[in-house]
Amino acid sequence: MRLEDAIITTVSGRAVPILGDDIDTDRIVPARFLKEITFANMGNYLFYDLRFDETETPKAHPLNDPHYLGARIMIVGRNFGCGSSREHAPQAIKRFGIQAVIGESFAEIFAGNCKAIGLPVVSVSDGAHALIIDHITHHSEALLSLNLDTKTLQYGAETCHVELPEARRQAFISGTWESTALLRVNMPAVLEKAKQLPYVQGFAS
Amino acid sequence: MSSNTLYDHVWDLHKVATLPTGQDQIFIGLHLIHEVTTPQAFASLKERGVHVAFPHRTFATLDHIIPTLSQQRPYLDAQAEAMAVALESNLANTGIQFFDPASGRQGIVHVIGPELGVTQPGMTIACGDSHTSTHGAFGSLAFGIGTTEVGLVLETQTLALNRLKVRRVQVDGLLNPGVTPKDVVLAIIHHLGVKAGLGYAYEFAGTTFDTMSMEGRMTVCNMSIEGGARIGYVNPDQVTFDYLKGREYAPKGEAFDRAVAYWKSIASLPRATYDDIVRLEAKSIEPMVTWGINPGQSVGVSQSLPLPETMPDSDRQTANDAYAYMKFTPGSKIQGQAIDVVFIGSCTNSRISDLREAARILQKGKVAAGVQAIVVPGSQAVKRQAEAEGLDEIFKSAGAQWREAGCSMCLAMNPDKLIGDQICASTSNRNFMGRQGSPTGRTLLMSPAMAAAAALRGEITDVRELL
Numbered sequence: 291m292r293l294e295d296a297i298i299t300t301v302s303g304r305a306v307p308i309l310g311d312d313i314d315t316d317r318i319v320p321a322r323f324l325k326e327i328t329f330a331n332m333g334n335y336l337f338y339d340l341r342f343d344e345t346e347t348p349k350a351h352p353l354n355d356p357h358y359l360g361a362r363i364m365i366v367g368r369n370f371g372c373g374s375s376r377e378h379a380p381q382a383i384k385r386f387g388i389q390a391v392i393g394e395s396f397a398e399i400f401a402g403n404c405k406a407i408g409l410p411v412v413s414v415s416d417g418a419h420a421l422i423i424d425h426i427t428h429h430s431e432a433l434l435s436l437n438l439d440t441k442t443l444q445y446g447a448e449t450c451h452v453e454l455p456e457a458r459r460q461a462f463i464s465g466t467w468e469s470t471a472l473l474r475v476n477m478p479a480v481l482e483k484a485k486q487l488p489y490v491q492g493f494a495s
Numbered sequence: 496m497s498s499n500t501l502y503d504h505v506w507d508l509h510k511v512a513t514l515p516t517g518q519d520q521i522f523i524g525l526h527l528i529h530e531v532t533t534p535q536a537f538a539s540l541k542e543r544g545v546h547v548a549f550p551h552r553t554f555a556t557l558d559h560i561i562p563t564l565s566q567q568r569p570y571l572d573a574q575a576e577a578m579a580v581a582l583e584s585n586l587a588n589t590g591i592q593f594f595d596p597a598s599g600r601q602g603i604v605h606v607i608g609p610e611l612g613v614t615q616p617g618m619t620i621a622c623g624d625s626h627t628s629t630h631g632a633f634g635s636l637a638f639g640i641g642t643t644e645v646g647l648v649l650e651t652q653t654l655a656l657n658r659l660k661v662r663r664v665q666v667d668g669l670l671n672p673g674v675t676p677k678d679v680v681l682a683i684i685h686h687l688g689v690k691a692g693l694g695y696a697y698e699f700a701g702t703t704f705d706t707m708s709m710e711g712r713m714t715v716c717n718m719s720i721e722g723g724a725r726i727g728y729v730n731p732d733q734v735t736f737d738y739l740k741g742r743e744y745a746p747k748g749e750a751f752d753r754a755v756a757y758w759k760s761i762a763s764l765p766r767a768t769y770d771d772i773v774r775l776e777a778k779s780i781e782p783m784v785t786w787g788i789n790p791g792q793s794v795g796v797s798q799s800l801p802l803p804e805t806m807p808d809s810d811r812q813t814a815n816d817a818y819a820y821m822k823f824t825p826g827s828k829i830q831g832q833a834i835d836v837v838f839i840g841s842c843t844n845s846r847i848s849d850l851r852e853a854a855r856i857l858q859k860g861k862v863a864a865g866v867q868a869i870v871v872p873g874s875q876a877v878k879r880q881a882e883a884e885g886l887d888e889i890f891k892s893a894g895a896q897w898r899e900a901g902c903s904m905c906l907a908m909n910p911d912k913l914i915g916d917q918i919c920a921s922t923s924n925r926n927f928m929g930r931q932g933s934p935t936g937r938t939l940l941m942s943p944a945m946a947a948a949a950a951l952r953g954e955i956t957d958v959r960e961l962l
């Protein structure tokens with residue numbers, strides 16, 4: 291991907307609310323779907339056991355609600371993405387069509403995985419979270435706009451502040467969230483580091 | 496900001512550069528891989544014609560999907576077979592050491608790393624698995640990563656990381672009889688909550704950990720992630736060095752002495768400062784059982800289940816969700832709750848000391864009628880050791896099943912699954928909805944001794960009655 295194409299500064303679109311705290315990655319993608327050796331189908335498995343019953347009949351879930359069809363932003367609660375390190379979880383979210391996740395807080399590994407695949411996750415205060423949820427439940431057609439340059443989220447007539455680690459923000463707005471190139475540049479220093487670490491040298495001297 | 500902690504020392508020693516984004520580029524000293532979180536990473540390398548940079552710093556095994564009844568190939572589950580084949584072909588010609596079943600060293604990645612001596616103090620350790628925190632028991636910075644990051648480590652042996660804050664979790668005193676490291680970590684998570692660790696590394700310190708075995712320390716560090724902390728560690732000490740001495744991949748002879756000097760040099764200093772310190776008393780901890788859908792929702796075995804109306808707003812919703820899913824009644828006793836299945840295993844509690852503890856209880860009787868109990872050793876080496884000690888005979892004559900090594904019913908990616916809304920007394924680490932293979936299955940987390948006691952009585956039992 292060219293750097294210009296990787297730049298992410300704004301995400302705009304309708305938003306879907308996923309209520310509740312501590313939503314773990316087992317809920318986001320149940321483990322049985324991790325047996326596939328590509329991420330290609332992960333979008334189909336997003337929140338699978340909450341969206342479908344044993345006979346694969348759709349259950350009541352915001353992602354099955356026609357009002358939120360085509361939403362690009364997901365609004366979540368606290369400690370979203372806790373549990374396993376499976377990248378299948380952010381892959382499922384992204385491949386489902388979600389381009390940004392906004393919540394009160396995120397599990398560390400999950401947030402790192404989202405950054406690694408170019409999916410911004412940002413946090414908002416408890417107060418703003420309640421207002422956003424209220425707004426989109428009453429106006430499912432409302433367009434939200436996340437701006438990583440100004441660290442703001444616009445919804446209806448309101449604007450609120452969003453937070454994310456500065457390094458992650460930089461990575462999105464400079465298009466360097468895919469960090470292979472950044473890391474590769476320093477390979478000479480990496481080789482040097484390996485020589486300095488006593489255990490890499492087998493404690494030879 | 497913390498200073499002079501093991502975290503600071505190891506971070507600084509492994510820092511390669513500050514990246515333009517402000518993150519640090521950190522050298523990864525040990526990379527552990529398994530079949531589930533790697534195929535896409537290898538595919539990406541292959542697509543771009545890139546080689547593994549430091550193949551001797553990566554070790555592989557097969558654990559998540561491996562069946563535990565018969566491991567004969569091809570596996571009955573075609574998808575599992577495909578995953579195993581993918582791992583084998585991805586490793587071919589890379590120079591990466593593969594601890595496959597034929598090697599006699601296969602097992603759960605977080606069990607075999609330590610037992611082979613691959614895991615050592617003062618390393619940075621990454622693995623595409625959140626329970627990599629286990630290896631922190633040795634005084635390493637060990638953490639879970641996603642598949643894209645697995646690819647980065649294969650390609651560059653480094654990662655772009657943000658420095659964490661450090662919280663010292665200090666527990667002092669001797670544990671009461673019947674109380675184990677599993678209870679300690681469940682109590683810590685209960686006390687601090689499942690979100691408290693966000694943005695932190697946990698340093699487990701205090702006399703309770705000083706006197707704890709390496710296997711116990713692994714159990715505690717394993718569940719750091721359940722408390723929200725990506726990293727948990729214990730400073731290395733004589734217990735650590737004694738454990739490592741003579742292990743297959745540990746340094747030998749004079750190199751071992753030099754290693755010990757390095758290992759001592761990275762420990763937190765007495766003048767270390769922390770971003771936060773919390774304290775608990777060991778004597779206040781009793782055998783713990785989870786009742787809900789996250790590992791913080793636990794009670795001491797003598798306690799009643801909490802009342803959602805008395806909880807702060809922030810916990811009430813999750814508690815109500817948990818009661819709806821678990822079909823339990825607020826205020827009722829956890830003791831006496833009937834169970835259907837007992838699972839003794841997982842990277843939390845499948846080591847030899849865990850199996851000895853379970854056997855000590857199971858030898859007192861028979862698994863209750865209608866209860867299915869399975870014991871799954873964490874590695875082939877644990878299995879051999881248990882059989883040498885006759886533990887397998889104790890399990891089998893009590894009516895429990897004795898299986899081959901693997902992750903098994905911890906996350907049920909193999910045929911070991913709960914059915915319908917069965918309730919499982921489990922020594923694993925996660926009681927999430929659907930975790931053990933049935934979308935309505937229910938998991939109660941506890942220690943191996945408590946799980947064994949539940950197996951005998953067919954209900955949640957205070958193991959102290961059986962000691």
Ligand code: SF4
Pocket residue numbers: 558559603604605624626841842843901902905906923924
């Ligand atoms: S035993 Fe469970 S938690 Fe541990 S690595 Fe295997 S699946 Fe993950």
